[in-house]
Amino acid sequence: MILVPKGRVYNYFKFFLKKKNIIISEIKRQLIYTTNSFFKIIKVKSEDIYYLIKNKHANIGIIGSDVFYNNGIFRDKKISFLKMNFFKCRISLIRNKYINKKRNYLFLSTKYDNIAKKISKHNKIIKINGSNEICIKLKVSDYILDIVSTGETIKKNNLFEIYKIYDVYPILFYLREHKNVVNPIIEILK
Structure with missing residues (x-):
């Protein structure tokens, strides 16, 4: 099986x-x-x-x-x-155009909390299972770490893929x- x-x-x-x-x-x-x-x-x-x-x-x-x-x-x-x-797809760091610079640290939401801890030591990590794109829109987080296949979802939501973390x-x-x-x-x- x-x-x-x-x-x-x-x-x-x-x-x-x-x-x-x-x-x-x-x-x-x-x-x-x-x-x-x-x-x-x-x-x-x-x-x-x-x-x-x-x-x-x-x-x-x-x-x-x-x-x-x-x-x-x-x-x-x-x-x-x-x-x-x-x-094949990828895990990427994604953000909105604007970042809240008034905070002492940035918020990153993802279901990949262990991967996020390795790449982002100075940000506050918010563990969330799905709906990551909406976290940026609702200003829950400044960045998301998420799966990207074609990139259509992030484009349609005016988000930006900053860089690829690794291939999936x-x-x-x-x-x-x-x-x-x-x-x-x-x-x-x-």
């Missing part, structure tokens, strides 16, 4: 599989999807995938490198992982002890 996050990663993964002639049988509200291959797929929240893999409820997890590194999964010595190439790509990971079980699936996905 492969755990894949709902949303962007799942949509790109589905397209990636289709190019390999693997079709997912999707029925609305179904929890476990079958394929025309020998594995099944489950869509879950990206934050839950590590727990489910670590506790042996599934064999393979696929998540974005943003979640993988922000949540410290890469430190787990029991996990093996490899970079996949079926999509999918990561496939599994427990090392399951290597023999997952190898046939990995061979198909390469």
